[in-house]
Amino acid sequence: MKKLFTLLCSVLFAISSPAQLIINEVLYDPSNSGLAGDANGDGVYDQEEDSFIEFVNAGNSNFDASGYQIWDDTSATGSLRFVVPAGTFVPPNGAMVVFGSGPLVGTFGGAVLLSADTTSSHLNLNNSGEVIGIKDASGAWVLFFDSDALSNNPNESYTRFPDITGAFLQHADTTSILFSPGTRTDGTPFSTAFVVESISVQSTTGSTDISTNLGTLQLSSTVLPSFASDMSVTWSVGSGAGSATVDANGLVSAIANGNIWIVASSNDGTNISDSIEITITNQAFSLEEFTSLNVELYPNPAENYIHLKTANKNIDEIRLMDISGALIQTYIGRTEEIDISHLSKGTYLLHLSSGNKVQIIRFQKGL
Numbered sequence: 197m198k199k200l201f202t203l204l205c206s207v208l209f210a211i212s213s214p215a216q217l218i219i220n221e222v223l224y225d226p227s228n229s230g231l232a233g234d235a236n237g238d239g240v241y242d243q244e245e246d247s248f249i250e251f252v253n254a255g256n257s258n259f260d261a262s263g264y265q266i267w268d269d270t271s272a273t274g275s276l277r278f279v280v281p282a283g284t285f286v287p288p289n290g291a292m293v294v295f296g297s298g299p300l301v302g303t304f305g306g307a308v309l310l311s312a313d314t315t316s317s318h319l320n321l322n323n324s325g326e327v328i329g330i331k332d333a334s335g336a337w338v339l340f341f342d343s344d345a346l347s348n349n350p351n352e353s354y355t356r357f358p359d360i361t362g363a364f365l366q367h368a369d370t371t372s373i374l375f376s377p378g379t380r381t382d383g384t385p386f387s388t389a390f391v392v393e394s395i396s397v398q399s400t401t402g403s404t405d406i407s408t409n410l411g412t413l414q415l416s417s418t419v420l421p422s423f424a425s426d427m428s429v430t431w432s433v434g435s436g437a438g439s440a441t442v443d444a445n446g447l448v449s450a451i452a453n454g455n456i457w458i459v460a461s462s463n464d465g466t467n468i469s470d471s472i473e474i475t476i477t478n479q480a481f482s483l484e485e486f487t488s489l490n491v492e493l494y495p496n497p498a499e500n501y502i503h504l505k506t507a508n509k510n511i512d513e514i515r516l517m518d519i520s521g522a523l524i525q526t527y528i529g530r531t532e533e534i535d536i537s538h539l540s541k542g543t544y545l546l547h548l549s550s551g552n553k554v555q556i557i558r559f560q561k562g563l
C-alpha cells in the first residue's frame with residue numbers, strides 16, 4: 197500500500213510539475229476571409245502555410261529544443277511533420293514559433309522562428325479529429341494539443357490566457373486580433389535574452405603569481421553559452437590574506453603580499469561567477485600598513501587633471517610616483533585636484549598617507 201501511494205504521488209507530481217517548454221498558442225484554422233488569416237505575413241492566405249504552433253520556454257534557463265518533433269496526430273495514423281534543427285535554443289520566457297511555411301514577414305516579437313517547409317502539407321493541422329503531439333529529442337511524447345476539445349472552425353488561434361499559465365481560449369476572446377505568433381496576446385514580446393550558464397576565469401599568461409612590487413596580472417573570463425545576451429562580467433576582489441585591486445577589465449594590481457581570490461560575476465541576473473586565487477609576493481607595503489583611506493580618483497584614464505574624492509579631511513601627504521615607484525612630486529596636505537598635463541602617457545601611482553594609514557591608487561595618463 198505504501199509503495200502504491202508513493203507511486204501515485206510520483207505520477208501526480210509528474211503531471212502537476214510544469215514542463216519547461218509549453219505549447220502557448222496554436223493556429224490550426226486560419227480565417228479564409230481575405231487576408232485575415234495571413235499569420236505568416238507574406239500577403240497570401242494559405243490554410244497550410246499560415247498555420248503555426250507557438251511554444252514558450254517557461255523555465256529560467258536556456259532551453260535546447262534541438263531534435264524536438266512535431267506530429268500532427270498521436271495515433272497510429274499520425275505523421276512526423278517537423279524536426280526542430282540542431283542548435284535551436286529558446287531563451288527563458290522566450291518563444292519559438294513553427295509556421296506551416298515561410299516566407300515569414302514581420303518581427304514576431306523577436307521570437308525564434310521556424311517553418312515546416314519540407315512537404316506541401318507542412319504541419320497538416322486539421323480542424324478536428326487529431327491530437328497534435330510533440331516528442332522530445334529522445335522520441336518520448338512530452339506535449340499534446342487536442343483540437344477536438346475546442347471549436348472545429350474557430351477561424352482564429354487558440355491561446356493560453358493569460359499567456360504561459362492560463363487555459364486555452366479563442367484569441368479574439370482576449371483581444372481584438374485573431375492570433376499573436378511570437379508575442380503575448382496583447383502584442384508585447386516575450387523575452388529574447390539568452391542567459392549565462394557558466395563563467396570560467398583564467399590568467400592570460402597561465403601564471404597566477406604577481407612577484408614584482410606593485411605588479412599586475414591580466415585575467416580573462418570565458419562566458420558560456422557563446423550566444424548569451426549579456427556576456428559582460430563584473431570583476432571584484434574576494435577573500436584572502438593578500439591585498440589587490442582589480443579593474444573593470446580584469447587587470448589585477450598587487451598591493452600587499454599573500455593570496456587573494458579574484459571573482460568575475462555575471463551581469464544578467466543569473467548570479468553565476470567563477471574565481472581564481474592569485475599569489476602576491478615581493479610587495480614593499482605590508483597589509484598592516486595598507487588601510488584604505490576610501491579615496492576615489494576620477495577620471496581614470498585622465499588627460500590633464502585628476503580629482504580626488506575623500507571623506508577623510510586629514511590626508512597628510514600625497515606622493516605622485518611612476519609605475520616603478522620613483523617619486524615625481526609630493527603634495528602636502530589634502531589635495532583635491534592634481535595637474536598631470538606635463539606627464540607622458542602611461543601608468544602612474546598615487547601614494548596617499550594619513551597618520552599610519554596608506555592608500556595606493558593606480559591611474560592611467562592618456563587614453
Ligand SMILES: [Ca+2]
Pocket residue numbers: 233234235236237238239240241242245246
Ligand atoms: Ca500567409
Ligand SMILES: [Ca+2]
Pocket residue numbers: 268269319320321322326
Ligand atoms: Ca493532420
Ligand SMILES: [Ca+2]
Pocket residue numbers: 225226227228349350351
Ligand atoms: Ca475555418
Ligand SMILES: [Ca+2]
Pocket residue numbers: 220221250355375376377378379380381
Ligand atoms: Ca502568442
